[in-house]
Amino acid sequence: MRILLVSGIRPWDPFGGAMRTEVIARSLAGLGTVDLLVLPLDGKTEDPPPGSVYERVLTVPQRYSPLDRRRNPVRSLVEVALGTLRAQVRMTRAAVRDEAPAWLAGARYDVVWYMREHIWLMTRGLVAAPSVIDVDDLRDVLLRRWRSIGKADRGAPLTPLRRLDMSRVIARWESVHRQAARGADVLVYSSALDLGRSGYPNSVVVPNTYTAADDCAEREADAERPPTILFQGVLAYAPNADAATRLVEDIAPVVREKFPDLRVLLAGQSSPRIDALGRHPGVEVTGTVPSMTPYLKDADVLVAPLRVAGGTRIKILEAFAHRLPVVATPVGAEGLDAAAGVHLELGDTTEEIAEKCVRLLADRGAAEAMADRAHALYRSRHLPEHAAQRVRRAVERAVDG
Known part of the structure; x- marks a missing residue:
């Protein structure tokens, strides 16, 4: 053929x-x-x-x-x-x-x-x-x-x-x-x-x-690292830029009320708009990176606060593959057959998303159990x-x- x-x-x-x-x-x-x-x-x-x-x-x-x-x-x-x-x-x-x-x-x-x-x-x-x-x-x-x-x-x-x-x-x-x-x-x-x-x-x-670079079987806890939330992708893409801005300016300040040393990682192709977000306290903008794996392993929660999206999000599959707990909007997580409270946490408003982030950062046992279930879903449907x-x-x- x-x-x-x-x-x-x-x-x-x-x-x-x-x-x-x-x-x-x-x-x-x-x-x-x-x-x-x-x-x-x-x-x-x-x-x-x-x-x-x-x-x-x-x-x-x-x-x-x-x-x-x-x-x-x-x-x-x-x-x-x-x-x-x-x-x-x-x-x-x-x-x-x-x-x-x-x-x-x-x-x-x-x-x-x-x-x-x-x-x-x-x-x-x-x-x-x-x-x-x-x-x-x-x-x-x-x-x-x-x-x-x-x-x-x-x-x-x-x-x-x-x-x-x-x-x-x-x-x-x-x-x-x-x-x-x-x-x-x-x-x-x-x-x-x-x-x-x-x-x-x-x-x-x-x-x-999504094809993981390795099996991602274990995540190593790092007691010296501050609580870290990640948003990754082509950040110059307008829906991602909108989500990154929402994360830094609206959601992260609410999470910092519980975790003052919160670190926000924005990883992926940048733009002047995204670079400007790096001037906020605790925010790191990486720009284009050769591999996303180190950043997925260096985070405690992936946050996908997307208001505009279509299809399904490979960034969430990346997190599932690396056993990284996920908080997303319903729009961000749609189409993946992932159940709220089972494979990931869902929230629509700033307060809902921030509250779910706080919950996962505070209860590492529950976060790891959720990430394990999400990893099993990824292995069963998205290889x-x-x-x-x-x-x-x-x-x-x-x-x-």
């Missing part, structure tokens, strides 16, 4: 979406030969690292990328006329049509796996083969959550004009969902919750997974082999068509 994987991010990049793509790629490699067509937002062309599963790789950078802040009159006019998403899809599709056919010439594929719906829009029709679209999460859900907390996409102030534009973009994503459901043989979601929201019969779930089984079923379903 020969498979074409089409992705908007490099699978070997160190963040959650790339982790999912890499797991999908390795699962597909268990079925046959995998070629990769990657459309990166940052415009960089990189060779895959040693040991990758790809037979061939072609990079075609996305046009009108949101990471490219440069604007000229033509681009501004096109984006206003078409909307940002349509403009990005149309211009990138034109670039792909210029560069991909020669690379694809002579290759016959048994299935094409697209990572995200907008990537399918940019590349559909290039290859005549059964198709799978990995929706992963629902963009319109994310936008509605921004709007519900009075902010525009990426956390900008929600002006009347931006509210109107958000309504237009939400409607556009709803249309994209319908197009994808008609155009693909199989749709894939990361949780049963999102599958239920979609309601399309040609849908399956491939769960998010790469669990995703591989679902990937195989999705491919078989698409091919049987």
